[in-house]
Amino acid sequence: MKPAAFEYLRPATVAGVLDALGGPRQDVAVLAGGQSLVPRMNLRVARPAAVVDINRVPGLDGIEVTAGTVRLGAMVRIARLLREPALRDRLPVLTEAAALVGHPQIRSRATVGGSLCHADPAAELPTLAVTLGARLHLRSAAGDRVVPAGEFFLAPHTTARRPGELLTGIELPVPPGLAARFVEFSRRANDLPLVGVAVALVLDDGVITSARIGAGGVGPVPVRLPGAEQVLTGRALAELVPGPGGHPPDHPLRRALAAAADEADPPEEPVFRAGLLRAAIRRAVTELATEGSTGEAR
C-alpha cells in the first residue's frame, strides 16, 4: 500500500517545528526516524494531514555524558548509541538495550525520541527509561517542561506529550555503583520483545542499596515492579548467586519473582507472559550477581 497524501513540512529550526506543531491542526505527525511512523502510513493505519520532518533541525542530536547523567537528544539515532564509547563506558545497559532495538538497517534511522514517543508497551527504550527514572524534556510555544518517564507513558502508543509539544531530549540518571542489565524474550532475534526487563541495582560494597526493576510487554505501558524491588533492596548481591540446583524455593529471588508476577498485568497470554517476566528477571539478576561476585559488575 502507498501512504495517503499529506502535507510535508521541513522546518529548519526548533522554533519552526513548534510553529508547525502549534497550529490549529491536531493531526500533525512528527517524522523523526520514521521507522514506526512510515510503516503505519504505508498501511494507511496512520494518515496524518501533515508531517513535520525534524531530521534537518540542528541541536536535537546531542549526546552528553556527565558524572551522574547521560543526556540524549531526541534525534540521536539508535545506531549511534552503539557506537559511542562514552555511553558504553558510562551506561552499558543502554548499549545493551539499543543492540536489541530492531535490525541495523532500522537502527540507522530510528531515534531515541521516536522510540519513546511511539510508546510501544514492549519496546526496549521506554522500558529502560521507566526503570532508570529518566526525565523527558518537552518543548512547546508555551515553554519547556520535564516529565518523568514513569508519567510519560499513558497507554499503548499514547504519551503525555501534548499537541504542540516536541520531545527534545531525555536525561538518564546514572548513580554511582549502578549495575544494570536488560534481558528480553522475542520470537526472533531483534523483533519487538514479548517481554523485556531492565534490572538496575545500586551497589555499595556488594549490598544492594537500591533496586529498580522495570518491564515492558506485561501491561499497557512499561512499569516498575516495586514489590520485587523491595524484596531485593538491602540484600547482599552475593546472596543472589544461584547454587548448583538453582535458587531454592524460599530464596529471596524467588519471592521477588513471585511479587513481580503479581504486579504484572499482561494484555494477552497473561500466565505465559508472567512466566517470561520471571524468567527474564531471574536471568538479569543472576547475571548481575554472578558477575558482581567475580568482580565484573558493570
Place this chain on the structure above:
Amino acid sequence: MAHETPYVGRSMPRPQDPRLLRGQGRYVDDIEEVGAWHAAIVRSPVAHGRLTRFDATAVLAAGLARLVLGPQELARLADPLPTKWRLPGQHLTGIPVATTTARYVGQPLGVVVAASRAEAEDAAEQVLLEFDELAVVSDTVAATTPGAALLYPEHGSNIAGQIHFGSDDETLTAAIDAAPHVIDREFRVQRIAQSPMEPRGVLAEWIPGTGALTAWLSSQSPQAVRQELAVSLRLRADQVRVVATDVGGSFGGKNTLYVDETMVCAAAMVLGGRVKWIEDRRENLLAAYQGRGQRARARLALDAAGRFLAIHADIVGDLGAFASQAGSGPFQVTGLAIEGPYRFASAGATITGVYTNLVPTCAYRGYGMQEAAWIRERLIDEAARELGLDPVELRLRNLVTPAELPYTTHTMLTYDSGDYPAALRRAAELADRFRPAPDAPGGELRRGVGLACSVEVTGFAPSALLEMFQIHWAGWESGRIRVNEDGSVSVTSGVMAVGQGIETALAQIVADELRVPIDWIRVHLGDTAVSSYSDLSSQASRSVTLAGGALVQAGARMRERMRGLAAGALGVPADAVTWNGAVFGGGPGTGTLTWREVAHRGWMGWGRGDAARIQLEEVADFDPPAITYAYSVAGAAVAAETDTGRLTVEAYWSVNDSGVLVNPMLADGQLAGGIAQGLGLALLEEIRHDPETGQPLCTTLSDYLLPSPSDVPDPVIEHRCTPSTVIPGGFKGLGEGGIIPTAAAVGNALAAAVPEIAADLVATPLAPATLWPMLDKAGLADG
C-alpha cells in the same frame, strides 16, 4: 571451449546470477510501464456477508478513477475460473470472478484503475460497500458443528466432500481394535503463507486492433494461467500470451490464476490498454491462497514386536471460502502419502474438505506430504517412547527394504527405487554427533535429537493416472531443442524458472546429450509464445525429472541428426562419424566439419538424409510410465528452555536420495531452502484469525514470522544416489524433500529433550506460547 563431459553431476554457477546480482533482474514490477494505468483491488472487509451495495458513482464523478469494475460489470466480462482437482461431492466447479457474497476478508470484489497506484488506492477507499453480514465460521471445527452458519446454503453443509484411500474402514478398525498397542493423537498443521519475497503481480496489455492480450505475470505455471485467462475472459487461447520473466519465488502460491489478476486483465481489455497491479505484502498475507490448514485424528497400531499393523488418519482439510483450483489436493496427498517409507499390514486415510470463512488454501511446498510426515513420524516416536523402544530401531523394523522395491503401498503408490534403511542408519550416525551426553546437566536448558523419514512424490504423472482421478492437469512434460543456423542451441520446456536454477540444470542435461559446451546453450522458459507446453509446469518437484526426461530424449535424437548431417557432408556412413565436442570427423582422409558448419548445412536443407525433415528442431513429449520417488531422512538437534518455552534448532542434517543429481550445488540449495521453510513452519509461521469475526491477525511480516538467519542453522546435507528406474537420466525430484520431514524431526527432537510434554506435541508451530503451558503443567516452567 570443448565439451567437458559430463556436465551432469557438476556444481556450476548459474548464468543469470551476474544479471541478478547487478540489479538487472526483470521481475514483473520491473517491466517497462510506460502508458500503464495502475490498479487497486477493492476487497471485502467482512468475512461473510451479502454485498448489497458496490457504488463507485461518486469516485467516477469526481474523476478519482479512470475505471471501476464491480460485481455487475465483472459478471458481464468474465466467467468463473475452472477448478482442476475436485473432491467427490464438491458442488463448486468454478471460481466466480464476480462476487455478490463475500466469504472471506480480503476477497476481491472489484478493481479500481487510476493514474498511479497511490491514486488507485485513494479511489478504492471511496467505493461504497454495504453488506448484509452473515455469521462467520473461522475454522473447520466451528464449520462442522451442528447449526453452524453455512457458506453455501444450497449445498446443505460446509462439508465440501470426502474421499477415502487405502485399506477400507472395516479392515482398519479391526486391525486397530485387535492391536496390543495403539497410539492415538489429534494433530494439527497451521495455515501457512507461502510468502515469496516477490508478491504476485500482473501487467496486462490488450491491443484492440489485434485482439491480443499479453499478461506479464509472476507465475510458476504460465501455460496454465494462459488457459484459465482464455476461459474466464472468453478469448481463444491463441489470443492470450502470458509471460513470466524473473519470478521472485513461488512455493505453490503462484501456480494458478487468481480472481484479482483476472480483474486486472479484464480492466485492460475494457480500457484497450495497459493496466498494472502489484500485490502488496498486506494483500499477499490477506488474500493470496494459503497452504496447509488441516487437522487429523490419527492412530498407529503395533504388535508386541513393534511391527506396524495399521495406520489410519481421519483428515479434515480447511478449504477456506471455496475450493481453489487445486482445492482439496494437498489434503488428499496427505492421505495418499500417509504410509511414507514403511510397511504396514493395513493403512488408509479419510479426507474431508470443509469450507470456512477464510482465504482458500492451495499448494505449498511439501503439498500434503509434510503433513503426512508430521502425523506419521510423531506417532512413531510416540510409539517408541510408550513402548520403551529406540525410535531408530522401531523404524528399521518397519522400513521397506531395497529387496521389496518396487513396493506398492495400500494407497497405491509404487515406490521405484532406493535404500530407505541405509539412509536412516546414516542419519542416525550423524545424530550421534549432536546427541547430548546422558549425564548432561538438567536445569532450564534441555537438549535432544530427533529423526524423521519421508518419501517424496516427484512429478505428478503419468497423465493416465490423473485421468483416472479426473484431475484436469496434464502430467506430461515437453522439451524442445533447436540447433540454430549458427550452431547455438535454443532449448525450451514448459517448466518455469522460479529461482531454483532449472535453466542451468536443463542446459547441463542438454549439453551432455549433444556433447557441446554448455555456453552454446540458452534455455528459454516462461513465455507462452516461445516456450513449449506444460500444464503443471514447475510444481510437484517435477521440473528436472520430467523436463530433464523429455530433453534427454530430444537431445539424443538431435545428436543423431547432427551426426547424420555430418555423415552426408563427409560422405561416410553415420556410424563412422566421430564428434569430439569440437569437430565432426569421418575417418582418415575425409576431413572435418565444425558443429556450426553442420548446423548451417542443416538449415540450408543440404545433404539431408530424411527428405521430410529440415528444421533442426527436436521435440519430445515425456509422459513417464510412473511417479518416481525421492526420499530423505532428516535429523534435528534442539535446545529447549523450560522456563520460557523458547526452542532453538541448533543443528540439522538431511540424508537425501534424489537419484542422479544434475547440479549438486543447486540441489543443496533446494534442500537448504526447503529446510528453512520447514523450520519456519515448525517454529514460527502461522496465519491466525480472530475466531469470532474471521478478521486476519497477520497482515504484516512483523506478525507473520518468517524464519530469520538466526533461526536457521546451516544444514548438513548428504546425498545418496539411487537412479530412478522410470526417468531417463535417472533423475528424481528434490524441491520438497527439504521441507517434508523438517517439522517432524524438530518435534521428535523436542519430545526427546522434554519427554514430559512429548504426548502433547501434536500441533505446529512449536511456539513458546504453546509450549510454555505444557512445560508449566509438567512443573518445568519455574526454573
Place this chain on the structure above:
Amino acid sequence: MNDWDVRVTVNGVPHRRTTQARTLLSDFLRHELGLTGTHVGCEQGACGSCTVLVDGEPVRSCLMFAVQADGQQVETVEGLAGDAELSGLQDAMMREHGLQCGFCTPGVLMTLTAAERAGCSAEEAAGPQLGGHTCRCTGYAGIRAAIERHWSRRKDS
C-alpha cells in the same frame, strides 16, 4: 504543498525530479529514476529487500520518503559493479549459490557492502547485519558461505 523538488545523487549520478511528498524512496528509485534493482518486498520495513545506502548507512528505502533524501547520496545495487566485473561480494554470492530467486539479493548486497566498509567481521556480517534480511529461498546457508568466502579472501589479499 505536496510536490517537492528533489535533488539526489544516486550511485554518483545527480538526479533532479519533482515528486509527491508521499512518494517512498523505494518507488522514487524504481519508477522515477528507473533503477529497478532495488526491490520492494513488504513496504513494512520488515523484509530488507529494499535496503539501500543513504549517506553510506544501510536503510530501508520503503521507510523513507524520497523528499527526505533531498541533497543526500544514495547507493543502490546498480552501483556495485558498474560495467566492470562483479564486486568480490557479488562474485562470492554467485559461487556459493547465495541467491536463488534473487529478489532479496540487492538489499542483502547493500547491507553487506556497508558492513564491509565499516570493517565488520565476517561473524558480525553474517549475524546481526544479515539478521535484518529475510530470504525465503536459500535458508541463508549460501549467503553465509558467500560472506565467509568473501571475507576470508579479503583477509588473504
